Amino acid sequence: MADNTFKLRIISPERMFYEGEVVMLECRTTEGEIGILKNHVPLTAVLAPGVAKIREADSEVKAALISGFIEILQDEVTVLAEIAEWPDEIDVKRAEEARIRAERRLAEKAAHTNLARASLALQRSIARIEAAKK
């Protein structure tokens, strides 16, 4: 069991979010979802708001990762996340409200709204809601 794990570090500006040996990390980048196992090819990718699944030897945890980037080296993966949250830290009600607000703004398509920003807000809130789901 021990030989198929790699070292994962998730760092956010406020704290060391996660550090440990994991079997697999699934997360969402701007180019699509990726799953990382041991001996992945070295890669630097930009994260998109999404749910990251961290599979440890015999358990799995979820976290919301919102913007940042990921650096994959031979046996070490570092995620620099601007915002990283565990499911129990997420305020689902607030995320839900943010989702509705963002959807409304997107639907209105008013001239003064920043569409890129609104859709990012939507992605963020969806990521949070997904992560908080059991």
Place this chain on the structure above:
Amino acid sequence: MPSMRDIKRRKNSIQSTQQITKAMKLVSTVKLQRAKSRAERSHTYFEYMYQTVVNILERSGYMEHPYMKAGEGGKKAVIAITSNRGLAGGYNSNIAKLVDSQEWDKKDVVVYAIGKKGRDMLKRRGYEVLSDESEMINEPLFSDAQELCDKLLNDFSEGRISEIYLAYTHFRNTVSHVPTMLKLLPVNMQEAAEKSEIDATPESKALMNYEPEEVEALNMIIPKYVTSLIYGALVEAVASENGARMQAMDSATSNAEEMIGSLELQYNRARQGHITQELTEIIGGAEALSS
């Protein structure tokens, strides 16, 4: 010679001032510890951020990128991070002096102020203060830095400003804080390349792939890099502010101690003089009666 009552009044007033400075020192000690641990926790993030950006820059070479070259005609923007409250020794005026001592014309500079003290000081010195985000220094959040960064990059890409500098107080340790001027944009390639010779491991960068392509990744990562520098500066500035205040209040308290000591001496001397005078008066009166 001042009277006994005057001396006593003066002593009391100094004593109550001392109580205040003592309390302020204690408060800033606690705040310093909190700010310090916060600065330390966020340090790893910046270290990695810096390394990654340098790695990417090195691989992509000296290319033409809007964030890499100075725009023309725009003004120079300075983000001046100071505190909202005074009584911190030279903390605030050091930043104002630092901004003033640069080799530029006041007319070409716009100030994005964080911290009321610095804002007022720079305004008095004749700088144009474009925005004031003084609230964020009380409790710096990452999203604050993000907002400021968005605004700056927006102004930058629209050509209103051509260079961005960051003036803050670097927190070296509890007693040493250095006012620092940092150039944020355009990214200084030479400097970055020089530093990277020590940092980057050749085997890791040779194999690295980028998704999306380097140039595009750079577009996304440089704003994050600038944001993290701003946030790092905010966190360090808070630690420095409290460190500076702690030192200032510490020396104020010990100065008060000294003054109280010398007033005590003066008071005792005055009291002695008073007693002697009274005695001479009584003896003089008694002699006058008996003779």
